[in-house]
Amino acid sequence: MLNLQSTSVKAVEFLNTSNINADGISSPFEKLSKLSDLKLDGQRNHGLVLIPRNFFKGLHSLKSLYLTNNNIAFLAPEAFDDLINLKFLTLDNCCVGVAQLQPGVFKNLRNVTKLIVENMGIQNFSKVVFGNLTKLRILQLNRNVMQSISVDVLESLPQLQYLDIRSVPLSCTCKNSLLQNYTVNNRKVQVIYLYTMSCQENKTRKFHNFNTNVCYIDLGVYLFFSTAAVLFLFTVSPLLYVKLYWKIKYSCYVFCSWFSDHWTRLREKEEKCKYDAFISYNFSDEQWVMNQLLPNLEGNGSSLKLCLHHRDFELGRNIVDNIVTAVYSSRKTICVVSKNFLRSEWCSLEIQLASYRLFDEHRDVLLLVFLEPIAERQLSPYHRMRKVMLKKTYLQWPGSNCINPSQAQELFWNQLRRAIRAGSRQETEQNDTDKDLALASKETGNYEKLIR
Template sequence: MNEISLVISLFYVVFIYLAASEEMEFYLCGNCTETSNSTDVSVTCDGELDTKSPISVNVTTLIYRKSRNNCVLRDLCDCVLRDLCFKKLEKLRIIKLSSNKLRSIPRGCFSNFSSLENLSISNNDQLGFDNLYNACFGLNKTRIKHLYASNINQVKITYPFPLNISLLLTNTSLETLHLAYNEIRMPESGAIFYLPQTLQNVSIRGNRFEPTPLFFEMGNLKSLHQLDISFQCTTRQFRSRLRRRVDFVPDSDTSNHTIDEFCNMEKSPEANVLMTLPSSLRILIATGMVSGTNCIPRLSTGTGSMLEYIDISRDGYHKWIGPINVNQSNQIKVLNLSHNQCQDINRGFFDNLVNLSSLDISFNSLGPFFKRNESKYVFQGLKSLKNLKMSYNWISQVPEDLLIQNNLLEKLDISNNGLESWNISIKHLKKLKFINCAVNKLETLPKAIRDNLDELSLSRDIILDFHHNKILCSCDNLEFINWLFTSRVSVHLSEADQCTGYNGNITNAHEYLKKECGKNRDKEWLYPVQLICILFILSVLVVVGYKKRWAIIYRWYLFRLRRKGYTPVGGSEDGYKYDAFLSFADEDRAFVDKVVEQMEKDSNVQFKLCIHYRDFTPGKYISKNIVKAVHSSRKTIVFMSRAYLKSHWCNYELRMAVTEESHMDRKAIIMIVLEEIPKAELSLEVLQYFQKNSYIAKPNNEQEMKLFWRTLKGVVAND
C-alpha cells in the first residue's frame, strides 16, 4: 500500500508541474529567440512554418520578422495570429508585426493584452481598413498609446478613412497614430472629430487628402503636438515615382487675375490652413505637396497658436508672396522652405517672424533675386535668426547689407553657389561661429572680412569652410593664402583643392609662393620705373599717332587698294583717271550741278569729273571710295560752306585731300568758297588752309561768272 501511495503522490506532483508549466508558457509559430533582463522579456521570431517555439507568458515585447526561407507567408501569418490572438498575456506591451505580408487579423485579436502600449502592423499592404478595424476592436481595454498602420491599404484606391475605426479608438489613451501611404482621399464625416483627444503625433503623409471641410476637423485634436501631412496626391513611399507638378485651378474664372492676385485671394486653399490647426500643434511637416497654387500666399496662425516648426519644402512654391502673420505669442522658430524652385520673394514675407531662429531656403533658384538691390530687405524682420541656409541657389552676388539686421546670426551656409566675390558685411555679427562658403568661385576674402573673423576667434572657435573655391595663387594674393594657414580661425580646405595660377594643390602653392614672391620683393623698385618708361613711350606714340592719324588712315586704305591690284597712277596717259573730284555738301548741289554742266559739256575742253553719287562703287565702304577718288583725280575741288563744315564725310574728304597733297607732294586742292564764314566757325584745319593757300570765291554777277569759269578751268587744266 505504501508503494501505491508513493506512485500516486509522484504522479500528482508531475501533473501539477506540467499544469504549471503550461500556464508559464505557450507555443508560437516560427523560430524564436528570447532575451530578458530584470524587467523585460523580449522575443524575436522569424517565419519558419515547420517550427514552433515556446514563449513565456511574461513576454513584454514581441517582434515578428518575415521568413528567411521565403515560405508561404499567408499560411505563416494564419499560424502566428492563431497562436497569438486571444492569449491572456498581461505583461505584453509591444507588438511589432510590420512587413510580414499579413492579409487578415481576427477581430479583437489584441483585446486581451491589457498592458499593450505599442502596436505596429505597417507595411502589410493587403490588410485594408477592414482588418485595421479588426485590429482596433477591443483596444479600449488596453493601454494602447502608439498605433502604426502605414501602408496597409493597397486593396482599394482613394479609400475614405472609416468613422467606425475612430469610434473604436475614441476612449483609448492613444498618443501616436501613423496612417501614412494608405491612399486615403478624405475622411468620413466625424472620422477625425472622434479620434481620441489624447493624440499628440499624427502622420497621414503620402495619401491623397484634399483641403475639404472634413479635413479641418483636425482642429478638434486639442493635444496634438506634431502633424505630418507630407506628399499628398502621391503614391505610397515604396513606388519610386517622380513628384508631379499640379497647378491649382479654381472653380471661378481667374483669367483676369495675376498669380500675385490669386495668392492673396481668400479662395486660395493654403491661405487659411494654419488657422484651422489646433493651437497645441508645435510641429507641422507638409513637404512634397503637389496640389494648390504655385506660390505661398498670405498665411496666418490661429489665436494662441504654439506652432514652432514648419516644413513646407519640396512643394514647388516658385514665388513667396506672404506675409506670414502670427499672433502676439508667436513661437515659430524653425522654417524650412528648401527645394521649392523659388525665384522671387516679396518684401516683408518674413518680417513678422521675429522669433525665428532657423531658416532654410536652400535648393531654390534665388540667384537672380539676390542680384537686385531690394533683396537686401528680405531678412530685415528676422531679429532672432541664428541659423541661415542659402546653399544651392545659383547665387553669384548678394547685397552688402543683406544681414545688417540679423545681429544674432551664428551659422551661415552659402555653399554650392556661384559666388564670385565676398561682399557681405559681417562686422556686426558678434555671435557668428560658422561660415560655409565652400564650392563657390571665390578667389580670396577681403581683408576687412578676415579681420572680423580674427577678432571673433579671440573669444570663441570660428569655423570657415572654404574648400573647392577658385583660390588665386599669385603674389598679390599671398597675404590671404598666408592667412588661410596661420589664422586662429579654423579654415577647412580639401587636399584636392587646386590653385588658380598654379599646377598643384593649395599647400604646395603656398610654399612655392613664399619663396618666389620673396625673390620678387628685392626687385620691387624696378617695377614702377619700368611702368613709367612704358607709359612715357606709349604717350609719345599716342601723340604722334593722333597728329598723323589722317596720313595713317589714308596710307592704310591706299595700301589695301594696291593689294587688290588698283594702280591709278600711270593707268592713263597723264596718270589720273579723273580731272577732278568734287567734294561738296548736298545742300550746295544746285551750284555744283552748274559747275558739272559747264565743265563736262564745254565744246573746247571737256573735263572728266568724279562725283560721289554717280561714280562711287556701290557696296564698298564710303571711306574706301573717297580715298580712291582723291588718289585717282588730278584735283579735288572743295565747295566750302557752312553745310560742308557740318558734314562728317565732307570733312573726311577734305582731310584725305590734304593728306594726298602731303603724300604725293603736289597741289591737289582747289577751294571754292560759296559763302562768307566767320573764322570762329571754321575748324582748325580749314583755318590753317585759308592762311596758307588762296581760294576762289563764288561769283555774284554775270561778269564775275565768266571770270570764274575761265579761272576754274585753267586751274584744273594746269597741273
C-alpha cells in the same frame, strides 16, 4: 476624422496630418494652444498650395513646424506672425518656380534657431526677409537660385554658426567678393562643402579662390585723376582751339597719314594720277558742271580727264573711301563753291581732304571756283583762310553782268586749264615756266578788268 476646432483637443502637443484645408478664412489650429510640434509634409492631393495670413493663428506654443514637399505658390507675409515661440521651421522642397518671399514673412520668428529653406526657388537673399532671425544658428539655403548673397544680411544674424549654400549658382564676380572673404575667413560660421563649390560661369574654377584683386582697386584715386584730367581739358581746350586750331588739325592729319597704309600708297602713285582734277560740287550746281565745266575742260579734243561723283565713283564702296581715292588719284581738286556748297557736309569733307594733302605734300592741289559772289562774313573761318592762301588759284565765274561775258568766260577757262596743268611734271617743262607765268599774269589782268 479629427475635429481640430473641438475644445477636446486643446491638450494636443504633437500633430502629423496629411489633409488640411486652407480656406483662408479661419485657422484649423486655433484651439490647439498647447501644440508644440506640427507636421504638414506633403499634403494631399497636390500639396499645400497657399498659406493665408490666419492659417497658424492660435499656435503660440508651437516649437517645430514641418512644411516640406508642398507646392506653396503663395505665402502670406503675416502667415507666421502668431508663431512667436517657434524654434524650428522647414520649408524644404516647396519650389514651384522662382519664389519671391514677401518682406517681413519671418519678422516674428525671433526665437527660430534652425531654418531650412532648401529648393524653394529663392532668387534674392534680402535683409527685409531674413534680417529679424536674431537667434538663428543653422541656415540651409542649398538648391536655390541666388547668384549672389549679401554679406550684410549674414552679418545681421549674430548667432549664425552653420551655413549651407551648396548647389547655389553663385557667380565668381566682384559682387560676391565680400562673400568669398566671409566664407573663407569667418571662423565663427562654418560653410559646409565650401572647397567643393564651383563658379557658375566655369565649373572648373572654385568659388573659395577665384581672383578678387580687381575688385579692391581704390576707385577714389582713379576718380581723382579722371576728374582732374577732364577739368584740365575743359580749361585748356578753348585756349588751344583759339590759338592753335589749324596747326593742331593739320598736324594731326599729317601724323596720322604717315601711319595710314592706304593713303600712303595713294601718295606714292601721285605721279601716275588717273585724273587731272577731281570736281567737288553740290548737286544743286550739277547743271553748271555738266553744261559748262565738263565741255570746256574735257571737250574739244582736250587731254584733261576729270573725276566726277556720278561717273567715276566705285559702286558699292564706302563714300568716304571713294572721296579719299578721288582726291589722291587726281593731281588737283577743283571746288565749285556756292552757297549750297558751303552748307554741304560732304563738300566740306572734300575740301578739307584736299587741304590736308596740300599741307602734307607742300604742293598746291586745291583750286577754288566761286560761282557767285559770297560775302566774307558768310564764309566760315576755314574757307576765309583758304581764300586768302589761294589767291593765285582762286577764280570767280564771270556772270552775265560783266562787260564782255563771252571773252571773260574764255579767259576764265584758259586760266582754269592753266591752273590744272600747273605743277605737272608730265605736262610742264621747265623751260616753259617763265613764258607761262608771263602769259598768266597778262591774262589775269585782262580777266580782272572784264569781270568788274
